[in-house]
Every structure is written in structure tokens, then in C-alpha cells.
Amino acid sequence: MTAIDMTGLRGAGRTYAVTGRPGLHVSVANLGLACCAVEFGSAVTRGLLEPADPTLEPEMTVLVVSGTLTHRLTPALVEAWDAVVGPRVVLALGACATSGGPYWDSYAVVEGIDSVVPVASYVPGCPPRPEALVAAIVSLADAS
């Protein structure tokens, strides 16, 4: 079971599984101006992701960072990452998480979350589609 405490972050600590892959847990970090998080939600409402069974030990936890990371929110991301127990990877969902997106030259925005946490998969798009998110999660799991 993944133990994630992201106090102060909306939608924090929820864990999902890829439909048909119950051992693969996905955690969402809803950071700041995270319109990409809507696509994560869409993956859930479309049934591509489903609430994880808390009694199952995850084979891997994918921390999905969906949205623009500001310098102000950086400690929250580090906290979320440190709270993931067991095998873990970070997935950068969308242009903002990957490179800062359209805000890359803003004083307030981190130019890609990979300067804060190691990123295993960069999913392009503004926003990426839910299918792209789930495909990237599954390929991460298959590669590990």
C-alpha cells in the first residue's frame, strides 16, 4: 500500500490502479494550476484508471505530476515524492511538468520538474489525452 501524505494539496493522497492491472498503483499530485489534472480525472471517469485496492501491495508507484510546478510548490512535490514507499517513478504529465510549458520563462515557474525529482516518463501535450497518460504508465510498468 502506498502511503502518501500531501497535506495542503487538493486531491492529495488518492491512489489509483490501471484497469486490468491491479498491482500497478498510480498516485496523483495535484499541483497548482494543474489543468492536466482534469485529464487524469478523465482517465478515472472513463474507467481507464480505477481506485486502487488498499490491501494490495503495489509492484510500482507512479507519481503523476500534472500541472505547472511553481517554485513555491516545490517543497510539496519533494514531500510527495519522499512519501512514496517502495518502487517509485515520476511521470511528468503535459508541457508544464515537462519543461514549464508556455510558462517556462516565468520567474515563478520551475522549468520542468526534472530539476526537482527524477522523471521516468515525459508525456507531451497541452494537455495530453487520458489514453496517452495510461499508455505511458503501462509502458513504465512493463519496462521495469
Added chain:
Amino acid sequence: MSDAHAFIALDSAACTSCLVCARECPDWCIHIEQHSETLAGDGRPRTVKLLDSFVIDWSSCMFCGICIEVCPYDALSWAPKPVVAESTRAGLAYGISELADPKMDDEG
């Protein structure tokens, strides 16, 4: 569901290196390198621009399509070929050969 707006393809033969797309891109994710050559002919010498490299960096692309709209020579177009996730940011930078429209490849 349509994948029609999944990819921006480049017809490098139609590109004149005018840089309009790169200048209009809201987040500057198009990177173009070009050089000029002077061609001698019957009349006065003509200077033309030649494309050396054309990179769309999907890591910050918003897929807004402004580059396609502003291209005066229709060198850019939507293509139904999704850009897949990469394990590195550098892998999201596509050059001329990777941006070629797969449909055009089929036609030779």
C-alpha cells in the same frame, strides 16, 4: 475519436526558412537553423535561404496549431500520428526526418 490533431508534420521541401512559425509560436518551441547562399544566374545574383535544421520541441508544444495557420507556404500540417511519451526530454525534440509526414513518405 479523432487523432487528427496529434502531430505537426513538416514538409521540409516547402519550407523557405522564413521563421514566421518560430516567431509566432507562443512558447518558442520551434528551433530553426538556416544559412544563405548566393546563386549566380543570367541576371543579378539571387540570395536564397536554405534550411539546415528544423526542430519542434514537443516538451513545451501546446499543439495550438498557430505555426500551421501562419505558415505562408503550407509547410506545416496536422497529422494523425500521436507523439509518444519519452524517457528523456531530449527525445521529445523532433528534427526534420522525424517531422516528415508519414503519408508523404508512403507517396515517396
